[in-house]
Amino acid sequence: MPGLISFMLTRFVAGAGLGCIAGLVIWNNGFLRMSAAxxxxxxxxxxxxxxLFAxxxxxxxxxxxxMLDDD
Structure with a gap:
């Protein structure tokens, strides 16, 4: 796999993982009062x-x- 593609995939997966954690923390702490049918x-x-967060x-x-990569 070319270097740029692996760089992009690892950075995207890391950010998506952080987004999942943030979304679950916000949802489970009850900051939003959601009631569904x-x-x-x-x-x-x-x-x-x-x-959405991920x-x-x-x-x-x-x-x-x-943007910050200086290759």
């Missing part, structure tokens, strides 16, 4: 909320790492 809706909302932080972490 059923348990399926609750889990769907939680998954989308965590995905994708945003993953792309941000990767873009910042690419």
């Amino acid at each position: 059923s348990s399926t809706d609750y889990y769907l909302a939680q998954g989308l909320f965590v995905y 994708s945003t932080m993953g792309l941000g972490y990767m873009a910042t790492a690419l």
